[in-house]
Amino acid sequence: xxxxxxxxxxxxxxxxxxxxxxxxxxxxxxxxxxxxxxxxxxxxxxxxxxxxxxxxxxxxxxxxxxxxxxxxxxxxxxxxxxxxxxxxxxxxxxxxxxxxxxxxxxxxxxxxxxxxxxxxxxxxxxxxxxxxxxxxxxxxxxxxxxxxxxxxxxxxxxxxxxxxxxxxxxxxxxxxxxxxx
Amino acid sequence: xxxxxxxxxxxxxxxxxxxxxxxxxxxxxxxxxxxxxxxxxxxxxxxxxxxxxxxxxxxxxxxxxxxxxxxxxxxxxxxxxxxxxxxxxxxxxxxxxxxxxxxxxxxxxxxxxxxxxxxxxxxxxxxxxxxxxxxxxxxxxxxxxxxxxxxxxxxxxxxxxxxxxxxxxxxxxxxxxxxxxxxxxxxxxxxxxxxxxxxxxxxxxxxxxxxxxxxxxxxxxxxxxxxxxxxxxxxxxxxxxxxxxxxxxxxxxxxxxxxxxxxxxxxxxxxxxxxxxxxxxxxxxxxxxxxxxxxxxxxxxxxxxxxxxxxxxxxxxxxxxxxxxxxxxxxxxxxxxxxxxxxxxxxxxxxxxxxxxxxxxxxxxxxxxxxxxxxxxxxxxxxxxxxxxxxxxxxxxxxxxxxxxxxxxxxxxxxxxxxxxxxxxxxxxxxxxxxxxxxxxxxxxxxxxxxxxxxxxxxxxxxx
Numbered sequence: 203x204x205x206x207x208x209x210x211x212x213x214x215x216x217x218x219x220x221x222x223x224x225x226x227x228x229x230x231x232x233x234x235x236x237x238x239x240x241x242x243x244x245x246x247x248x249x250x251x252x253x254x255x256x257x258x259x260x261x262x263x264x265x266x267x268x269x270x271x272x273x274x275x276x277x278x279x280x281x282x283x284x285x286x287x288x289x290x291x292x293x294x295x296x297x298x299x300x301x302x303x304x305x306x307x308x309x310x311x312x313x314x315x316x317x318x319x320x321x322x323x324x325x326x327x328x329x330x331x332x333x334x335x336x337x338x339x340x341x342x343x344x345x346x347x348x349x350x351x352x353x354x355x356x357x358x359x360x361x362x363x364x365x366x367x368x369x370x371x372x373x374x375x376x377x378x379x380x381x382x383x
Numbered sequence: 384x385x386x387x388x389x390x391x392x393x394x395x396x397x398x399x400x401x402x403x404x405x406x407x408x409x410x411x412x413x414x415x416x417x418x419x420x421x422x423x424x425x426x427x428x429x430x431x432x433x434x435x436x437x438x439x440x441x442x443x444x445x446x447x448x449x450x451x452x453x454x455x456x457x458x459x460x461x462x463x464x465x466x467x468x469x470x471x472x473x474x475x476x477x478x479x480x481x482x483x484x485x486x487x488x489x490x491x492x493x494x495x496x497x498x499x500x501x502x503x504x505x506x507x508x509x510x511x512x513x514x515x516x517x518x519x520x521x522x523x524x525x526x527x528x529x530x531x532x533x534x535x536x537x538x539x540x541x542x543x544x545x546x547x548x549x550x551x552x553x554x555x556x557x558x559x560x561x562x563x564x565x566x567x568x569x570x571x572x573x574x575x576x577x578x579x580x581x582x583x584x585x586x587x588x589x590x591x592x593x594x595x596x597x598x599x600x601x602x603x604x605x606x607x608x609x610x611x612x613x614x615x616x617x618x619x620x621x622x623x624x625x626x627x628x629x630x631x632x633x634x635x636x637x638x639x640x641x642x643x644x645x646x647x648x649x650x651x652x653x654x655x656x657x658x659x660x661x662x663x664x665x666x667x668x669x670x671x672x673x674x675x676x677x678x679x680x681x682x683x684x685x686x687x688x689x690x691x692x693x694x695x696x697x698x699x700x701x702x703x704x705x706x707x708x709x710x711x712x713x714x715x716x717x718x719x720x721x722x723x724x725x726x727x728x729x730x731x732x733x734x735x736x737x738x739x740x741x742x743x744x745x746x747x748x749x750x751x752x753x754x755x756x757x758x759x760x761x762x763x764x765x766x767x768x769x770x771x772x773x774x775x776x777x778x779x780x781x782x783x784x785x786x787x788x789x790x791x792x793x794x795x796x797x798x799x800x801x802x803x804x805x806x807x808x809x810x811x812x813x814x815x816x817x818x819x820x821x822x823x824x825x826x827x828x829x830x831x832x833x834x835x836x837x838x839x840x841x842x843x844x845x846x847x
Contacts (some may be wrong), residue, residue, distance in 0.1 A: 221839040244408055245572075245832040246604040249839050254601055261609035265617075279533060283541040302545040305628055309553040312621045313525035316561045316614055320568055323610035327603045330595035339600070343579040345599050346572070348831070 213238075213355040214366050214383040215342070216375035221247050224350035227373040228253040231354060234369060238358035242336065243349040261322060268318025269311050276310025277303060339379045353381065364374035401495040401833060403677035403771070404612040408831035415827045416580055418673050419820070420745075426672070427820060434532035434812035441806020443521065444799055453523050461540065462782045462794035465481070467521040469774045470804050472629055473657070474514035474811075476650075476770065479622055480658020485569070485617035496688055497833055498678045501844025502669070503662050504566040509806040511559045511812040547631040555630035561621055565614050568607075572828040621829050626654045633777065640781035643708065649701035656694035656740075657685050663763035665757045669819065678825055681754050688753035691766065691767040695744040698773075702741065716786060724780040728793065728807060732776050738793040739769025 214279045218224045224241060227248065231239055241250050280303040284290075289297055324330070336342050336353065345351050352375075355365055363380075402411075446457060458465040488496035519528045525674040531552045533542050542549045548731045576596035581587050597603070630650035632639035663684070670679045709721035724733055743765045744753045752759060796804075818824065831837060 215569045221837065225839055242599045243601060243604065244412070244576075244599055245828045245837065246608050247560065247601075247832075247838055251605050255601055256605050259606050259609040261606055261613060264615045265610075268575040269617075280544045283533065286546060288539070288541045299545060305547075305550040305624075305631075306544055308552045308624060309550075309557040309621075312617050312624075313557040316564055316617050319610045319613050319617070320564045320748070323606050324595070326606045327600075329472060329603075332591075332596050334596060334598055342598075346576040346579045348407065349411045 210336075210383040211356045211363065212351050212381040213361070213371055214363075215336065215339055215351050215353045215379050215381050216373065217341055217344075217379070218321040218350040218352070218374075219352055219376055221250070223374055224271060224291075225249050225253050226350055227352050227370070227375065230373060231352065231369075235360050236354050236358050236366075238355035238361075240346045240353045240355070242353070243348055244348055244350075248320045254259065262324060264322035264326075265315050265319045266324070271318075272314025273307060273310040275314070276307040279310075280306060290352035306309075315364070335381050335383050338382045341377060399406070399500065401680065401682060402830065403680065403837075406677070406834050408505040408834055410839060411830045411834060412580075412827055415678075415825050415830065416576060418675075419577060419823055420581055423820065424672075427816065431813065431816040431820075434596075434809050434816055437805060437809025438813045439806075440802050441810055443796075444802040445472050445734070447611050447799065448520060448803070455520065455797065457795050457797045457800055459787065459792070459794075461790050461792045462779060464782060465794055466796045466804060467517040467630075468793055469771065469778050470807065471514050471517040472650075472778075473631060474510045474772075474776045474807065475558075476626060476654035477661045478510035478514065478558075478658065478761070479626060479651070480506040480560070481505070481510075481652035481660050482565075482618050482622040483658065484662070485565060486615040486622065489612070489615045490619060493686075494833065495683055497829045498675075498680075498683060498825055499662065499666060500689075501566075501569060501826045501827075502666065502819075504562065505815065505818045505822075505824070506567070506658075506661060506665060507562050508559070508566060509811045509818075509819045511555065511562060511739045512814065513811050515555060515559065516807060516810075517700060517803075518623075540679060547628065547635045550628045554625045556744055558625045560644070561614070561618055565618055568611060569612065569826055569829075570822065571595060571607075572599065573823045573826060575599065576739060577823065578717035590747050600667055611706075616664075626650045635777070638710075638781045638785055639714070639716040640705070640724070640777070642707065645701055645704050649698065650705075652701065653773065656691060657766065659691045659694070660763040660770070662768035663687055663691070663759060664767060667760045669758070669824065673819075678830065684756065684759055685750075685753045688747045688759055688762075690749040691763070692744055695740065695747075695766070699741045702737070717793050719784075720781060721722070721750065723784050724776060727780065727784065729776065729780050731773055731782075733780070736769055736772040736776055739765045740773060777835060837843055 210274065216225065220244070224243070225247075228239060228241060232253070232255070238275060241254060243250055281298065284299075286296050286301075291297070308333060336345075336351075341349070352368070352370070354361060360366075367378050367380075406414075422494075455469070456465060460469070481500075484496050484503040485507075486501040489500070512771055519525045522528055530536075531549065532544060541553075571594055574590050574599040578590040578594050581590060617782055627647040627650065631645035634643055634646040636642060666679055666687075667684075670676060677837055708716040712718075743762055746758070752762065779794050783794055
């Protein structure tokens with residue numbers, strides 16, 4: 203028996219020529235009850251994030267945590283070195299000379315916060331991700347140039363291969379393509 | 384009842400656009416990525432070849448240094464800090480304009496920065512790489528440079544955290560790391576564009592690695608923008624701190640002319656002054672070579688020239704205050720230092736410094752100088768030289784005649800000093816030519832967002 207292996211469907215993707223078309227399509231899709239939506243744009247657009255009702259980014263909290271870790275770690279390193287690991291009495295000057303520790307503490311704060319910002323952004327976005335089904339759509343190469351895409355995932359409870367495709371076509375999409383998984 | 388004031392339209396002064404009219408996200412992408420994806424222009428081979436030869440001078444000078452030790456340089460008692468520190472401060476200062484443009488101007492919503500930030504950030508990275516060479520080579524045993532970092536070792540010793548030289552290690556290494564991260568994060572969407580547009584398999588694979596699978600998802604942009612803004616917020620105090628810490632190398636010491644509270648702001652202003660001069664020095668030829676006048680417009684030249692003029696005046700104020708406080712302090716060593724600096728054996732360098740840094744930039748008061756590329760380039764070049772002279776005068780004149788006349792001496796750079804310095808210029812230019820050949824020198828994603836209508840029609844003012 204030779205059954206042809208048909209790829210599973212990841213979702214349906216509609217292409218738009220301008221941001222307005224994409225924003226309108228997101229609003230109408232959400233109104234129609236679709237929730238597993240994803241938009242692809244060649245540059246950040248505030249209204250797209252708003253239309254998708256994206257939750258607040260967790261980045262600021264992550265960066266704050268990184269900064270505090272750097273601050274505490276940087277200061278404690280110097281405290282530990284100068285008072286515990288390698289105390290050196292030079293002319294009876296105080297061991298815990300905190301003003302001299304401020305510069306390395308500050309630099310460590312910035313360094314850790316910046317590392318958390320970049321690595322945190324990668325972690326939240328799931329990067330690096332060498333493979334993603336959207337790249338199976340040939341037209342998707344234009345997403346990094348001047349095209350705007352809306353994807354409705356097959357995992358959406360209201361997803362129906364033909365009804366959803368019909369719905370997307372009615373939204374003035376230039377083209378609707380199936381995304382194979 | 385009168386209309387509330389906030390409801391009245393606020394008259395806006397006319398601002399020339401930051402990007403020439405008629406561009407769309409597609410054409411912006413084509414134009415900037417074409418610089419990378421087209422065939423290598425012939426002049427690039429020539430320019431890269433010359434820079435590479437100059438970098439080989441660096442290799443030669445460093446090899447001889449490793450074989451013979453720093454005795455081949457002009458440093459000796461009483462001037463123990465010669466060209467190495469002069470060049471270190473000069474290079475690291477040049478880097479500062481890149482961070483200022485990419486971070487501080489982003490927070491201040493200066494949209495014109497978008498055309499020049501990528502390339503200025505690259506300049507920062509390469510300048511910091513050149514700067515980092517000098518303190519390490521100056522160690523005498525450069526292969527033990529890692530001893531500067533606090534790590535558990537079998538010797539059971541730790542760095543001296545109370546020393547400005549260790550602060551420098553923390554400041555400069557943090558600065559290099561954060562600048563690299565900021566630059567790379569900005570590059571990711573553009574690397575994705577190059578991945579999608581290049582025709583060659585090898586380029587697709589390499590750009591694809593760099594892009595990390597970026598696909599422009601709105602949820603990703605959401606976190607990305609937040610991270611980018613936070614990085615800008617972190618880089619802003621960082622850049623101020625770096626040259627402040629560099630100035631502490633001098634100001635914490637008790638040498639006449641160094642032990643001064645004016646040093647941190649004076650150094651930071653000087654760094655931005657010189658950095659903008661270097662951005663202009665590099666941007667004008669590149670803009671002409673690649674025909675990017677539509678993106679780096681006259682408005683950019685004007686703005687950069689104005690920043691140079693403003694920071695230049697702060698630097699001149701610093702010169703004035705140095706002289707004033709030498710006399711106001713009533714300290715005979717400080718007074719002697721200033722008189723010796725102006726009339727002593729290095730008076731020629733001091734005079735050249737004043738001509739380069741204080742007098743020449745006054746030409747920037749004229750709009751015609753600010754808007755015509757050739758005169759502007761010449762002024763910027765003079766400032767580059769002037770800021771090098773400034774660091775030379777600060778380092779050498781204070782050290783060569785300090786408290787005891789019996790320990791006075793003279794300093795001059797040897798051929799190896801000059802070869803090392805010229806070699807780092809070669810290193811800088813080599814990296815720069817590689818960068819403009821293989822990476823987009825203007826941020827494509829950010830430029831797309833600046834085109835008319837890019838933010839959707841509900842915010843027409845954003846498309847201005």
